[in-house]
Amino acid sequence: MLQLHHHLLTTLLTLLTPTTALTIPQINGPTFLSLYANQPIKNLTGIITAKGPNGLWLRAPATHSPKTKTSTSSSGIYVFDGDGTFGSNFSVGNAIVLGGVVKEYRSSADYLFLTEITVPVLERRVEGSEEVKPRVIGRDTLAPPTKWYSGLDGGDVFGVPGNVSLVSVVKPELEPRKYGLDFWESLSGELVTVKGGTAVTKPNRYGDTWVVGDWKVTGRNARGGLTMRDGDANPEAIVIGSPLDGSKNPADTKMGDRLEDITGVVSYAFGFYRILPTTAITVVKSREPVLPPPTKIVSSGKCDGITFGDYNVENLSPTSDHYDGLAEHIVEYMKSPDLVFIQEVQDDNGPTNDAVVSANFTLSTLTAAISAAGGPNYAFTDVVPVDDQDGGQPGGNIRVAYLYKPSLIRLYKPNPGGPLDENEVLAGPTLKYNPGRIAPANPAWTASRKPLVAQWEVIGGKNKKADVFFTVNVHFGSKGGSSSLHGDARPPVNGGVDDRLEQSRLTANFIREILSKDKKARVIAAGDFNEFTFVQPLIEYADISGLKDLDEVVKIDEVERYTYLFDMNAQQLDHMLVSPALAKKSKAAYEHIHVNTWPAYDAQVSDHDPSVARLDVCA
Numbered sequence: 001m002l003q004l005h006h007h008l009l010t011t012l013l014t015l016l017t018p019t020t021a022l023t024i025p026q027i028n029g030p031t032f033l034s035l036y037a038n039q040p041i042k043n044l045t046g047i048i049t050a051k052g053p054n055g056l057w058l059r060a061p062a063t064h065s066p067k068t069k070t071s072t073s074s075s076g077i078y079v080f081d082g083d084g085t086f087g088s089n090f091s092v093g094n095a096i097v098l099g100g101v102v103k104e105y106r107s108s109a110d111y112l113f114l115t116e117i118t119v120p121v122l123e124r125r126v127e128g129s130e131e132v133k134p135r136v137i138g139r140d141t142l143a144p145p146t147k148w149y150s151g152l153d154g155g156d157v158f159g160v161p162g163n164v165s166l167v168s169v170v171k172p173e174l175e176p177r178k179y180g181l182d183f184w185e186s187l188s189g190e191l192v193t194v195k196g197g198t199a200v201t202k203p204n205r206y207g208d209t210w211v212v213g214d215w216k217v218t219g220r221n222a223r224g225g226l227t228m229r230d231g232d233a234n235p236e237a238i239v240i241g242s243p244l245d246g247s248k249n250p251a252d253t254k255m256g257d258r259l260e261d262i263t264g265v266v267s268y269a270f271g272f273y274r275i276l277p278t279t280a281i282t283v284v285k286s287r288e289p290v291l292p293p294p295t296k297i298v299s300s301g302k303c304d305g306i307t308f309g310d311y312n313v314e315n316l317s318p319t320s321d322h323y324d325g326l327a328e329h330i331v332e333y334m335k336s337p338d339l340v341f342i343q344e345v346q347d348d349n350g351p352t353n354d355a356v357v358s359a360n361f362t363l364s365t366l367t368a369a370i371s372a373a374g375g376p377n378y379a380f381t382d383v384v385p386v387d388d389q390d391g392g393q394p395g396g397n398i399r400v401a402y403l404y405k406p407s408l409i410r411l412y413k414p415n416p417g418g419p420l421d422e423n424e425v426l427a428g429p430t431l432k433y434n435p436g437r438i439a440p441a442n443p444a445w446t447a448s449r450k451p452l453v454a455q456w457e458v459i460g461g462k463n464k465k466a467d468v469f470f471t472v473n474v475h476f477g478s479k480g481g482s483s484s485l486h487g488d489a490r491p492p493v494n495g496g497v498d499d500r501l502e503q504s505r506l507t508a509n510f511i512r513e514i515l516s517k518d519k520k521a522r523v524i525a526a527g528d529f530n531e532f533t534f535v536q537p538l539i540e541y542a543d544i545s546g547l548k549d550l551d552e553v554v555k556i557d558e559v560e561r562y563t564y565l566f567d568m569n570a571q572q573l574d575h576m577l578v579s580p581a582l583a584k585k586s587k588a589a590y591e592h593i594h595v596n597t598w599p600a601y602d603a604q605v606s607d608h609d610p611s612v613a614r615l616d617v618c619a
C-alpha cells in the first residue's frame with residue numbers, strides 16, 4: 001500500500017514537472033520495464049555510441065554510473081526519432097543533453113518490451129568528444145548464462161503448459177548471472193563487441209544470423225552449432241540483425257562459420273534480443289567440406305542387417321525441383337536403405353486445391369529419380385488421406401509413405417486400409433489393415449497426418465515368424481503457434497503440444513497392443529514427431545509404447561542428435577524408436593546425416609536431415 005502511494009505520488013509529480021537529472025541506468029532500472037515509462041524527462045546526458053536509420057544510441061557518461069561487470073541496469077538506451085534526423089548534427093563520441101518521453105515499445109503483445117526515449121528534444125551539446133569503447137561480451141560484461149532463460153520458466157524452458165506467467169506482469173528483478181533474458185536485458189541499448197564469433201545456425205531470409213562469441217557455451221556440436229538438450233535451449237546465443245549502416249548480412253552463412261568480431265548495439269525486435277551490428281558480418285572461415293561423409297551403415301541384404309531410412313522430404317509434389325537432390329541423398333548419402341519412412345509427400349497435383357488425393361505419381365517420380373541416380377527400383381505404399389483433412393500446405397494433402405526394396409521386403413499378408421479404416425492389432429499379432437492408419441477418425445488428428453502402420457516380411461528368410469516386423473510412420477502436428485524463446489510468455493508456448501500429446505498417446509497405445517500380444521515383436525517407429533525427446537509428448541510416447549529411443553540405444557553423443565535448425569538451436573524433431581527385441585547396442589546402428597543442416601540455405605534440399613539405421617530383425 002505504502003509503495004503504491006509512493007509510486008502514485010511520483011507519477012503525479014512527474015506529470016507536472018519533467019523529472020530532472022535522471023541517469024540512463026535509473027531510467028532502465030533493475031527490471032525489464034522502466035519505472036519512468038510514459039513520463040517526460042529532461043536534462044539527460046548521454047554519449048552517442050551508434051546511429052541508425054530511426055534513431056541513435058546513448059551511453060551514460062562514466063561519471064554517472066560506473067558500469068560494473070555485474071550491474072543489472074543497462075547504461076545504454078535507444079533514442080527513437082523515426083527518421084534519424086535528431087542525430088544528424090552529431091557524431092559517435094559526442095555527448096548531448098536531451099529531454100523526451102520514456103516509452104516501453106513492442107510490436108506484438110507476445111514480445112518483450114524495449115525501453116526507449118521518444119520525441120527527443122536537444123537541450124544542449126556538451127563540447128568535446130570521447131572515444132566510445134564497446135563492452136566486450138564475456139570480458140567487460142558477464143558471460144551469457146548457458147542454460148536458463150528466465151526465473152519464470154520453473155526450471156524448464158520446455159515445461160508444459162506454457163504461458164503460466166508473463167514477464168511484463170511479474171516484472172522480475174534482473175538476475176543476469178543466472179538467466180539469459182535477464183542478461184541480454186541488462187545490456188539493452190549498450191554498444192558491445194562479440195569476439196571470436198561463430199554462426200550457430202544458418203540465417204533467416206533477412207540475413208539475421210544466430211551467433212555465439214568466445215564465451216563459455218554448452219551443447220556445442222562437432223560442426224560448431226549449439227544443440228538443444230534437456231532443459232537447455234541455449235540462451236548464450238544472440239541473433240545479429242540488420243546492420244545500422246544499411247549494408248546486408250550475407251544470406252549464405254553456415255553453421256560453424258567463424259566470423260570477424262562483431263560490434264553493435266543490443267536491441268529487441270521481432271521477438272528476440274538482438275545485436276544490430278554497425279556493419280554487415282563477415283565470414284572468416286567456413287567449415288569444409290560443406291557436406292558430411294556418406295553413411296557407413298549399409299544393408300547386409302538379409303534379416304540380420306536391414307537398413308531403415310527416415311526422411312521428411314518437405315512438401316514433395318510432382319512439380320518440385322528437389323527430386324534429384326533427394327535421390328542423391330538417398331542413394332549416395334543414405335546408401336539406399338532397404339526401407340525408407342518418408343513424410344510430406346503431396347498428392348499428384350501438389351498444392352492445386354482440388355479433389356485429387358492419390359500420390360502415386362509423386363511417389364513414382366521419386367522412385368524413378370532414385371533409380372536414375374543409380375539406386376534400387378523401390379516400390380512404395382501409402383494410404384490416401386481424405387481430401388483437405390490432414391493439414392499442411394493447402395491442397396497438398398501431405399501424407400507419410402514407405403519406399404521399400406521389393407526384392408528383399410514385402411508387405412506381410414497385404415490388406416491396405418482406406419483413409420477412414422481404423423487399424424487394429426489382431427492375434428498373431430497381425431494387422432487388420434496392412435498398411436493402415438491409426439484411429440483416423442479421432443479428433444486428435446484434426447488437420448494432421450495419421451500414422452501409417454505396416455507389417456513386413458523379409459523375403460527368403462529362414463524363420464518365417466522371426467523375419468516379420470512392424471513399422472509405424474508418423475508425422476505429428478506442427479509447432480506452429482509457438483511463442484518465442486525470448487517472448488513474454490513463460491515458459492514459452494509450445495504450439496500444438498496438446499494435439500501432439502494426444503497423437504502420441506494414440507500411437508503409443510497401438511504399439512503397446514502389438515507388444516502385449518508378443519513382447520518380442522519387432523517394431524520400428526520413425527518419422528517427424530515435431531517434438532523433442534525430453535518434452536511431455538515424447539516422454540509419454542516412450543513410456544506407454546515400451547519402445548526405446550534409438551539415439552539412446554546406440555549412444556549417439558547428445559550434441560550430435562539433431563535433424564533440424566530453428567532459431568539458435570540445432571534440434572531433433574525426427575526420431576526412431578524400436579521395441580526391446582531390437583534395442584541391442586551390439587546389433588544396432590543409427591546415424592543422422594547432416595546433408596541439409598550443414599549447407600547454406602540455397603543449397604539445402606529439405607529442411608530436415610535424414611537418418612539411417614541398421615537393425616537385426618531376425619535376432
Ligand SMILES: *[C@@H]1O[C@H](CO)[C@@H](O)[C@H](O)[C@H]1NC(C)=O
Pocket residue numbers: 020021043045
Ligand atoms: C542536470 O543534470 C546535472 C547532472 O547530470 C545536474 O548537475 C544539473 O543540476 C541538472 N540541471 C537541471 C537544470 O536540473
Ligand SMILES: *[C@@H]1O[C@H](CO)[C@@H](O)[C@H](O)[C@H]1NC(C)=O
Pocket residue numbers: 085086087088089122
Ligand atoms: C543541425 O544544425 C543546424 C545548424 O545549427 C540547425 O539549423 C538544424 O536545425 C540542426 N538539425 C537538427 C536536427 O537539430
Ligand SMILES: *[C@@H]1O[C@H](CO)[C@@H](O)[C@H](O)[C@H]1NC(C)=O
Pocket residue numbers: 110163483489493
Ligand atoms: C498468455 O496468456 C495471456 C493471458 O494471461 C494472453 O493474453 C496471451 O495472449 C498469452 N500468450 C500467448 C503467447 O499465448
Ligand SMILES: *[C@@H]1O[C@H](CO)[C@@H](O)[C@H](O)[C@H]1NC(C)=O
Pocket residue numbers: 358360380
Ligand atoms: C496407386 O497405386 C496403387 C498400387 O501401388 C493402386 O492400388 C492404386 O489404385 C493407385 N491409385 C491411383 C489413383 O492410381
